[in-house]
Amino acid sequence: MSALSRRVFLGSAAATAAGVATPGSAAAHPAGNKPADDRADVVVIGAGLAGLTTARELSRAGRSVLVLEARDRVGGRILGHRLGTGDTTELGAEFIGPTQDRIAALAAELDVGTYRTYDTGDYVYYRDGQRTRYSASGPLGPIPPDPTGAAEAGVAIQLLNEHASQVPVDAPWQAGNAEEWDSQTFHTWIQQHTQTEGGRFLLHVATKAIFSAEPRDLSLLYVLAYIARAGNENQPGNIERLVSTTGGAQMYRFIGGSQLVPERMAAELGDRVQLDAPVRRIVQVPDGVRVVSDAGTVTARRVVVAVPPPLAARITYDPPMPAARDQLTQRFPMGSVTKVVATYPEPFWRADGLAGQAVSDTGPVQVTFDNTPHDGAPGALMGFIEADHARALDDADVATIRREALHNFATYFGPRALEPTDFVLSRWDNDVWSRGCPVAFGPPGLLLGYGPAIRQPVGRIHWAGTETSTYWTGYLDGAVRSGHRAAREVLTAL
């Protein structure tokens, strides 16, 4: 393989020195940079966490691999951003929590440390124009103390957890009530199990924080499967683990930023990671596959497609996909989200006894976190703009989003939030190589009609990506798990 003719990943140190790419910067592949036909045991499409994990496992098993990545960076839905201070903040997936053992083990192997997400002091609950401080260490945990809704939301959450415990994580469509649950939206279920506007609001805002989708977009069965998968082989999933910081999926962060995990894997793989190589076509031939990208054609014995399902649909397959796989990818859409980070000389809210976490009914930013780096400076507030709010602003200019987001931050944390030293954002819906985040979700009927096609290999084509995982779907841990599973499949088949 001729590394000279290609743009390859140059390793973590070089990437850090050059600055981390920002969304939308993916450049066209340089004209003329078309290597001759190449060969590998396995081609992996997508240098996100799932694809890189797959390639790493295969490489460690002695197989030759080539990772083809459409962007000019690795990481996929993980995206680091270098601040003016030289610190890194995250504009994509960033958290790790209890039971997420696979990402934890991987990070440890790669010598990427973790630290506790800042979770000291009060949370802010902002609703109907009233700002309330509350402690997330009370009996309700992170559920805001809505005077009418908190108790109701708590009861609903327990019922959802009970239902989720009846959903097989590897085959949700086999749940005893699968037909009933996949025939209704989560919105319908919420309406039928709550009476108060407060209770409904709390369930809606939690849904948007988890899926970046409205409750109406989601199948109840898909939500229950997602809850069931928020655990591991020993500890069944539950909602608390999805929504909590301490004790939950947002408990820890990575020292230096989550992007170190894919960057260090890519550095290990060296010139086996090819950037600027969007794959356009996969041809299955009798003894292998030919993978055609903008950077040339590679022949392999197996291929692992590790991109989100709606983007996998945009590759041309020859022979064509079976109907189940094709129609699956017509109805497994990405959530809608913009992530914003404002930085300040210091995390001023901490001195006020605030954790930097807010839950609000006033958009566009309705959920926030303290995103300050490990060394405590600069102070960083992170906010999610999700679902309908994200869609409404997908065409807005950055100045508008900045103004509205900072207004939200100021409402929750005080007027100092209006004057950040830096304001950055990632607009995932507009990013051509994600087209939404954090994850593809199931509308009603997806799992009953097409569930098995999510992971079922098609000839020599295997599927990875957090959507295919049976635990922690939608999270870093799910991506790593999917890479392990895809690599096992391929090794068995080779």
Next chain:
Amino acid sequence: MSALSRRVFLGSAAATAAGVATPGSAAAHPAGNKPADDRADVVVIGAGLAGLTTARELSRAGRSVLVLEARDRVGGRILGHRLGTGDTTELGAEFIGPTQDRIAALAAELDVGTYRTYDTGDYVYYRDGQRTRYSASGPLGPIPPDPTGAAEAGVAIQLLNEHASQVPVDAPWQAGNAEEWDSQTFHTWIQQHTQTEGGRFLLHVATKAIFSAEPRDLSLLYVLAYIARAGNENQPGNIERLVSTTGGAQMYRFIGGSQLVPERMAAELGDRVQLDAPVRRIVQVPDGVRVVSDAGTVTARRVVVAVPPPLAARITYDPPMPAARDQLTQRFPMGSVTKVVATYPEPFWRADGLAGQAVSDTGPVQVTFDNTPHDGAPGALMGFIEADHARALDDADVATIRREALHNFATYFGPRALEPTDFVLSRWDNDVWSRGCPVAFGPPGLLLGYGPAIRQPVGRIHWAGTETSTYWTGYLDGAVRSGHRAAREVLTAL
């Protein structure tokens, strides 16, 4: 334009002589057949009814057009099939009915005649192992006389019609109850408005017959919009018109087959229809568009994309689509359907006083029609395999489908159905240039989240196709209407 270097449509007579193509026969584009850059005022992508209508209107207005079609035939979801007798039967869209004025006018201009769909005699209702004959000219119309369900279904239908009357056909998301209606599945609505299994069955089977989707797959608002659109500017839509033969959307057929309409349009356009030319990329440049297909590149001032939304998503756009349009196409999937036609020396069921129409709870074929050609022979029974039943058989061999379909036909019409002279089928889910039929449908949240993006032009790119129509979405008439509207848009913009 060099017609010699291309495979172009040769006109109706030639196509008839050569036999009409069957699904799956689309051949790869011959190597080396790559014309140099070409030019037209407008490129139309897709030679289905919408695309051809667009091109015809533009051409009649004096504009130069080029239609790029991926298949080796025109017609899209319209598909004629030449029987051994020399007669033609239809394996795709075939019906026309009252208020479908645009397709009627077009057929008349093209000198394609119509005739009444055979609708004389009794219908068959088969449920719980009981076969019942009934008259569709009774007070319930085509609703089967289910002893417990018919009255209930009738009440539900009236309520749906009332709701539909409140839905603006051009902006369903502006209905007063849009949020409530787009937040639930049609399944949920049926459950809440029926008590009997019979009533539920009738509404479910009607849903599948209309959308080739399960009620769980569909947004209630989308169903109501579809009902509202089953009419024209003077006659509001209603369910009766969707489901009825006499008086409804299945009232008439085309003498010689519905494929004559696109074939005659293509013959008019001559070498302005390019077959075997799947479009891969659309590049918007300052003064026009470049359309890149497997048959070469064409430069134009405007482009009209007249393919189903999930397939439009598979074209690469440069610059990329706005998020709303992109995410729309991630969640606007095609229905699932296989259409079967069995032929016999004569339509033997007619002598038994049967219309050839059945409604059944026993699959795979649960809805049938008499598909006999205009001259009365050969006798043809047509059956729909829809939604879950279609999905279950998408990978089955033809022998299995034939056996199961003929068993259904025999149950409804007697044992002579077991010995057809011919048995043909079209497996739309497996067809790479449709990937489902009859139409893309809206799951919950589609219209509220993305409705305007269905028709909104993006720069120099316009959208046609029956999905974009404000009347008779999903029908031939909607396709023609969309072509008229797209042509008007382009003429205004040019």
